[in-house]
Amino acid sequence: MVEASARALAGTNRYPDASGVALRTTIAQWHGLDSSLPLTLDNVAVGTGSSALIQQAVLACCRGGDGVDGSTPDEVIYPWRSFEAYPIFAMVAGAKAVEIPLDAELRNDLGAMAAAVTERTRLIIVCNPNNPTSTTVTRTELEIFLDSVPDHVHVLLDEAYFEYVRNEKSPDGLSLLDRYPNLAVARTFSKAFGLAGLRVGYLIGHPEFITAVNQVSIPFSVNSVAQAAAVASIEARRELLARTDDTVAQRTRILDRLPESLQGQAEANFVWLQLGDRAREFADALAERHVVVRCFDGDGVRITVTDEAETDALLTALDVVGIDDFARR
Numbered sequence: 001m002v003e004a005s006a007r008a009l010a011g012t013n014r015y016p017d018a019s020g021v022a023l024r025t026t027i028a029q030w031h032g033l034d035s036s037l038p039l040t041l042d043n044v045a046v047g048t049g050s051s052a053l054i055q056q057a058v059l060a061c062c063r064g065g066d067g068v069d070g071s072t073p074d075e076v077i078y079p080w081r082s083f084e085a086y087p088i089f090a091m092v093a094g095a096k097a098v099e100i101p102l103d104a105e106l107r108n109d110l111g112a113m114a115a116a117v118t119e120r121t122r123l124i125i126v127c128n129p130n131n132p133t134s135t136t137v138t139r140t141e142l143e144i145f146l147d148s149v150p151d152h153v154h155v156l157l158d159e160a161y162f163e164y165v166r167n168e169k170s171p172d173g174l175s176l177l178d179r180y181p182n183l184a185v186a187r188t189f190s191k192a193f194g195l196a197g198l199r200v201g202y203l204i205g206h207p208e209f210i211t212a213v214n215q216v217s218i219p220f221s222v223n224s225v226a227q228a229a230a231v232a233s234i235e236a237r238r239e240l241l242a243r244t245d246d247t248v249a250q251r252t253r254i255l256d257r258l259p260e261s262l263q264g265q266a267e268a269n270f271v272w273l274q275l276g277d278r279a280r281e282f283a284d285a286l287a288e289r290h291v292v293v294r295c296f297d298g299d300g301v302r303i304t305v306t307d308e309a310e311t312d313a314l315l316t317a318l319d320v321v322g323i324d325d326f327a328r329r
């Protein structure tokens, strides 16, 4: 990957391939094997991270109300709490954000999301696994949901953390594409493929939707180094994906150490602790022991799972700060 990036760097006096043909073709060939649809590059959009593609999808689907003629904005439904950028994407498009609280197990509440559809709904984002709670829905639940969503409402399944999922009941969005023409699946090279700094993500779906998403892209958005590195990372995927097993092993160690009341599902490369109003105190106590976690004040903390040495440090810090006491309070 480094070599491919270095070669591409030598040619950066030229513009990148605006259509990302080599990368889109490579993605189509790779996922053509596990997708329920025969894939060509027309089924694939690439963008500067899956963030860009999700924002483009909102822009492509939703028209904002202009406030002058009194027109009402289109609606985008998404789970909450979830990826912090979703509200920003809705705002950028001028769409009305319809945030649906997670269910009691901190998963996307698909029943409530389907029930929230109105005549103004244009797009529903499903985040699986959900960031930051690390929870998944089942394939059956997703199918029931997709069956109940009207055909003209698009569903974007955000699978940024797909490669870390080990729960066999969790769906692979690509296997559902043939049955749902309104479904598209977003994935990224930022997480399991280790290219976060280069900013490349992709969206797989039906050609009309992919065309609409591409139409609102910034020209030449994915640079040539990122395109080359992403192709090389697909070629090296066996090695890269094998590394997710190491992350999953550390995730299991963390889960095993948690008191039962804090043990939920963890299917991404982070673990969520639902600590409510103890979250800030807990995060500060860990920070004093040089362990930095993401605190969502009044709600919980997200602990990113990394390598064995950092997990050792985390487990020691959990003992020192008294995780069991935090759980009891």
Ligand SMILES: Cc1ncc(COP(=O)(O)O)c(C=O)c1O
Pocket: 048, 049, 050, 051, 052, 083, 127, 130, 131, 158, 160, 187, 188, 189, 190, 196, 199, 200, 201
């Ligand atoms: C749920 C989810 N989706 C999408 C993204 C976007 O990732 P990227 O833009 O790096 O592909 C993130 C990043 O944290 C995320 O958590």
